[in-house]
Amino acid sequence: MTRENVVSIVLLCGLLILPFVAQAAGYPFYMTLATRMAILAVAAVGLNIALGLGGLVSFGHAAFFGIGGYAAGVIASHAMNGEHLLGFAVPASMPVAWLIGMLAAGLVAIVTGLISLRTSGVYFIMITLAFAQMIYYFAISWPAYGGEDGLSIAMRNSFPGANTARPSDLFLVSFAILLVVLLFFWRLRDSRFGAALQAARQNEGRVAAVGIEPFPIRLVAFVLSAMITAVAGAMYAELNRFVSPSMLSWTMSGELIVLIILGGVGRVVGPVAGAFVFVVLEYWLGGLTERWQFFLGLMLLAIVLFSPGGLMGLLAGKARHD
Amino acid sequence: MSTSLVLEQLLNGVQFGVMLFLMAAGLTLIFGVMGLINLAHGSLYMIGALVCATVAAWTGSFWLGLAASLVGTAAAGALIEVAVIRRLYGRDHLDQVLATFALILILSEGARWLFGSFALYLDIPPVLSGSVELPGGVHYPLYRLAIIAAGLLVAVGLYLLISRTRLGMRIRAGESDREMIGALGVDIQMLYTIVFALGAALAGMAGAMVGALQSVQVGMGEPVLILAFVVIVIGGIGSVRGALVGALLVGIIDTMGRILLPQMLAAVIGPAKAAGIGAAIASMSIYVVMALVLALKPKGLFPAGT
Numbered sequence: 001m002t003r004e005n006v007v008s009i010v011l012l013c014g015l016l017i018l019p020f021v022a023q024a025a026g027y028p029f030y031m032t033l034a035t036r037m038a039i040l041a042v043a044a045v046g047l048n049i050a051l052g053l054g055g056l057v058s059f060g061h062a063a064f065f066g067i068g069g070y071a072a073g074v075i076a077s078h079a080m081n082g083e084h085l086l087g088f089a090v091p092a093s094m095p096v097a098w099l100i101g102m103l104a105a106g107l108v109a110i111v112t113g114l115i116s117l118r119t120s121g122v123y124f125i126m127i128t129l130a131f132a133q134m135i136y137y138f139a140i141s142w143p144a145y146g147g148e149d150g151l152s153i154a155m156r157n158s159f160p161g162a163n164t165a166r167p168s169d170l171f172l173v174s175f176a177i178l179l180v181v182l183l184f185f186w187r188l189r190d191s192r193f194g195a196a197l198q199a200a201r202q203n204e205g206r207v208a209a210v211g212i213e214p215f216p217i218r219l220v221a222f223v224l225s226a227m228i229t230a231v232a233g234a235m236y237a238e239l240n241r242f243v244s245p246s247m248l249s250w251t252m253s254g255e256l257i258v259l260i261i262l263g264g265v266g267r268v269v270g271p272v273a274g275a276f277v278f279v280v281l282e283y284w285l286g287g288l289t290e291r292w293q294f295f296l297g298l299m300l301l302a303i304v305l306f307s308p309g310g311l312m313g314l315l316a317g318k319a320r321h322d
Numbered sequence: 323m324s325t326s327l328v329l330e331q332l333l334n335g336v337q338f339g340v341m342l343f344l345m346a347a348g349l350t351l352i353f354g355v356m357g358l359i360n361l362a363h364g365s366l367y368m369i370g371a372l373v374c375a376t377v378a379a380w381t382g383s384f385w386l387g388l389a390a391s392l393v394g395t396a397a398a399g400a401l402i403e404v405a406v407i408r409r410l411y412g413r414d415h416l417d418q419v420l421a422t423f424a425l426i427l428i429l430s431e432g433a434r435w436l437f438g439s440f441a442l443y444l445d446i447p448p449v450l451s452g453s454v455e456l457p458g459g460v461h462y463p464l465y466r467l468a469i470i471a472a473g474l475l476v477a478v479g480l481y482l483l484i485s486r487t488r489l490g491m492r493i494r495a496g497e498s499d500r501e502m503i504g505a506l507g508v509d510i511q512m513l514y515t516i517v518f519a520l521g522a523a524l525a526g527m528a529g530a531m532v533g534a535l536q537s538v539q540v541g542m543g544e545p546v547l548i549l550a551f552v553v554i555v556i557g558g559i560g561s562v563r564g565a566l567v568g569a570l571l572v573g574i575i576d577t578m579g580r581i582l583l584p585q586m587l588a589a590v591i592g593p594a595k596a597a598g599i600g601a602a603i604a605s606m607s608i609y610v611v612m613a614l615v616l617a618l619k620p621k622g623l624f625p626a627g628t
Contacts, residue, residue: 126551134609141602254423297427304421
């Protein structure tokens with residue numbers, strides 16, 4: 001077993017067991033922190049498909065995160081008020097919210113991807129940022145679902161066999177999603193599609209020369225990436241029982257990239273390590289000082305300048321590929 | 323709708339565009355010469371406004387504040403370049419995005435530390451207060467006209483600087499082949515620091531001038547930064563001329579869209595619905611323009627190097 005696999009398994013087991021230990025010891029709050037870690041990790045795994053495998057530095061993934069969040073919020077509020085959504089009685093159920101969030105995010109990703117993937121490099125970064133900002137401003141000025149004030153979720157959507165009002169059940173659902181998504185990422189990375197996607201990142205010209213067109217592959221990767229991030233967004237809204245335009249803001253996009261870099265780009269479990277460190281820092285530094293973002297910035301700067309492999313690079317050695 | 327209202331909004335749009343140009347010119351120069359994407363450019367805009375407001379409050383003079391913000395942001399820019407940015411030129415864009423994102427966190431929180439989280443206010447200098455009557459009988463604030471004039475002066479100045487001076491020649495040479503001008507004995511590190519400081523001072527100037535029109539607070543820079551990105555994507559990254567055209571386009575479309583779209587919609591679907599939907603669509607208009615430009619010309623209106 002490679003060192004990376006050992007570190008990965010230890011990390012995942014730790015994330016699964018520690019919150020229950022903490023809860024048994026009388027610190028139930030850690031369950032919420034662990035749920036937050038799992039959800040942010042799902043979002044970052046999604047982004048990692050585009051960014052890590054495809055080399056597509058999307059600075060607009062908050063858009064998909066927020067779209068997922070609004071899917072959960074809108075369904076919950078319609079069910080609460082007994083209203084139909086576009087003529088259908090939509091059940092207040094999490095899988096339905098994920099499905100709707102994935103569909104909506106996928107559609108937006110197809111449209112924005114068709115335009116932004118025509119470009120590359122800095123153009124791509126700025127255009128994805130601009131599209132996310134467009135959706136952000138749309139959410140702020142569209143009054144139907146709370147506008148700038150956001151939308152509260154009075155009662156979480158249900159999940160078959162679980163009581164989603166209980167923190168431990170919500171954590172287990174989030175953790176299960178994380179496992180499924182990690183498995184998907186791992187299989188995708190080693191599939192023919194994943195190989196083509198990574199090859200297109202490393203050398204676009206050669207990929208085209210052997211008869212594979214990079215554009216459709218990147219578009220599919222971008223859409224898949226958006227859909228997974230949308231599921232995370234839906235869960236994030238459920239966890240906070242609240243969704244607002246801040247989930248769509250550019251800082252959220254930045255944080256998602258930070259999670260990946262903290263963990264290590266293109267690693268399967270990198271986003272989990274990144275989410276772990278980020279949430280711990282946020283909680284621990286936030287408890288020490290009101291100015292925690294200042295110190296987060298300093299640490300981030302130090303990591304980018306001096307430790308390019310991220311945390312997984314530190315723990316598990318250099319990445320196997322490239 | 324009266325022509326005077328249209329004229330007034332058009333001028334507002336030009337003023338907004340000119341301000342965006344000051345931001346976009348620095349960004350596009352820095353990208354053109356050093357190949358660096360600088361997210362912290364919005365922080366320099368914020369620093370310019372904060373320094374101007376603080377110094378103006380101490381001394382009672384807007385002009386001293388403006389001078390202080392130009393000097394202060396140029397110095398801050400040079401310091402940031404030497405301490406951090408210099409290490410990023412050889413890195414890929416992802417590292418640059420992250421490092422400058424970290425700089426935003428540091429600078430925003432640092433500014434909150436130094437200046438407090440309350441909004442500061444900056445008064446329009448007495449010489450420029452009041453309004454002017456334009457043809458058509460519309461009264462337009464003199465200060466906004468002064469911003470337009472200042473921005474256009476900077477545009478002309480930048481053009482002369484880049485096309486007529488030795489420094490400008492080196493900047494152009496740096497854009498086309500940085501190894502070669504290094505080999506020819508130009509101190510390229512110094513050149514980079516100067517370009518970064520120049521861009522920072524332009525952002526600081528924009529922040530200081532806009533500070534008299536709106537409240538000055540931490541976080542004011544990032545929305546402008548993102549619009550400046552839209553501008554340089556439309557104009558073509560690396561092209562100062564493209565930045566000017568893109569900035570005016572974005573400024574005018576955004577301002578006019580917010581006024582005209584709700585009114586046009588009101589005629590179709592009634593005023594009650596039109597206010598909300600019109601505002602929502604208007605806020606998206608410039609991004610639609612950006613998408614259209616990119617669909618037709620993926621490298622922007624004025625691709626660099628042409």
